[in-house]
Amino acid sequence: MKKIMYSLDETANLIRSGRFLALAADEAVLRQLPIGNWIGGTIPYFMGEQGGFASRELVHVTDLGAAGCGARIVEYDAATLPGIAADAPENGYTVLILPAQSPLHLAFAGHAEEYEDLFLKPLVGWIAGVHLDDLASTSPRVFNGLTGQGSLGDGVALHMPLPAGQVAVVRILNLFRQGQGDVLSFPRDGFAVTDCRVNGKAANFAQYVREAGLDTARPLVADYNGAQINVSFQSVDLERGRVQFYAPVFADIEYRHAAPVGDYVQEFDLQIAAHPAQAAFSCNCILNYLYGELEGKHTGEFTGPMTFGEIGYALLNQTLVYLEVVANG
Amino acid sequence: MSLQEATLIPDISHPCWRNLASGKLTLETQFLGLQMILKRQQRRLSAGSGDAALQEAAEQLHGFFVKYEAVLANEIKSL
Numbered sequence: 001m002k003k004i005m006y007s008l009d010e011t012a013n014l015i016r017s018g019r020f021l022a023l024a025a026d027e028a029v030l031r032q033l034p035i036g037n038w039i040g041g042t043i044p045y046f047m048g049e050q051g052g053f054a055s056r057e058l059v060h061v062t063d064l065g066a067a068g069c070g071a072r073i074v075e076y077d078a079a080t081l082p083g084i085a086a087d088a089p090e091n092g093y094t095v096l097i098l099p100a101q102s103p104l105h106l107a108f109a110g111h112a113e114e115y116e117d118l119f120l121k122p123l124v125g126w127i128a129g130v131h132l133d134d135l136a137s138t139s140p141r142v143f144n145g146l147t148g149q150g151s152l153g154d155g156v157a158l159h160m161p162l163p164a165g166q167v168a169v170v171r172i173l174n175l176f177r178q179g180q181g182d183v184l185s186f187p188r189d190g191f192a193v194t195d196c197r198v199n200g201k202a203a204n205f206a207q208y209v210r211e212a213g214l215d216t217a218r219p220l221v222a223d224y225n226g227a228q229i230n231v232s233f234q235s236v237d238l239e240r241g242r243v244q245f246y247a248p249v250f251a252d253i254e255y256r257h258a259a260p261v262g263d264y265v266q267e268f269d270l271q272i273a274a275h276p277a278q279a280a281f282s283c284n285c286i287l288n289y290l291y292g293e294l295e296g297k298h299t300g301e302f303t304g305p306m307t308f309g310e311i312g313y314a315l316l317n318q319t320l321v322y323l324e325v326v327a328n329g
Numbered sequence: 330m331s332l333q334e335a336t337l338i339p340d341i342s343h344p345c346w347r348n349l350a351s352g353k354l355t356l357e358t359q360f361l362g363l364q365m366i367l368k369r370q371q372r373r374l375s376a377g378s379g380d381a382a383l384q385e386a387a388e389q390l391h392g393f394f395v396k397y398e399a400v401l402a403n404e405i406k407s408l
Contacts, residue, residue, distance in 0.1 A: 113365070113368075113369050113372075114369075119362045119363075119365060119366040119369070119393060120392065120393060120396055122362065167396075167397065167399065167400065169360070169362075169397075169400060170361050170362060171359075171361055172361055224364050224365055224367075224368040225355075225356075225358070225363075225364040225365075225367045225368050225371075226357065226358060226359070226364050227361055227364035227365065227368075250372075252372055252375065252376070253372075312361060313361070313362065313365050314365065326399075326400060327399070328399045328400075
């Protein structure tokens, strides 16, 4: 496997060479990097060449292209993010990083699918996070390497053009499938729910989770024309009757609780064998890292930050997202 | 590739695009972008949109297939 994890000095040298990079590291490391053609997000969990691990010193480097390749780095706020596809090259792809729990993260999660031309311009990326020990004391940030500045609220994207003979394809590996249980729906969109319908019958969702004995390590899953799209549980508050998710549920979508998964690594290996790929970009979910006990283990050739949310056109949960560049014709 | 082997995308006026957008025509695909754009179209149209919205959705799907023709050969054969 090629080198993916770099020291601060090694990363600085890569930046000075002018290459376009997407970086993931602890905030203290990103702050020390020189100005250059890079975007970055905070996270100290990785799938590296040595397997899954946590580090506050090393940098995960996705090397996207050489100086002069025509890539552009653009910052986004709530007003400009819906136009991200218009900024993307006609043929190419975009890597986007957003800070977790920022208003921009929430807005993207709720409305990305409405963005103009979204599915005509391949979009991947991830949600920046923090070390789980620092959740109460630190906030996720994204960095624009052109200025070296970090932001708690804005997003940053790298738009990469491709030559005419190539096309970018976004793919996912999801261990979860809809189970055979109840059909669940919700009266309104949102990250937090109280009311729900279980097979059409009104109920409190927190009570339902308890009474049905749902394993909250497994997400709710929606079927998007064959794509299994997860919504992961963050917390269940029985006193307030409220369930919090890591992505919004939508009122016009039906969900089922995911079927059980055996060994995460074996399941990833099976899916990877069925879909061999040379990924130009990949990331995976911190929940897969935690629940799948991926520390010290590999997910085939796929590396990347273990994130607080994955972007494959829209916000995804508990999903390995990757982007392939393939011949077009 | 011989002429017989080439995949041909149906013209924008072909009813398959409106049928695909409305969900009357279903298509098996592993292509995430197509899966998600189909879901978006069906969600929008089920909200009670009119014929103009259906035509717009059909045109968007046609444009998607034109862009990704090389990697959607199996899907094009199913149209």
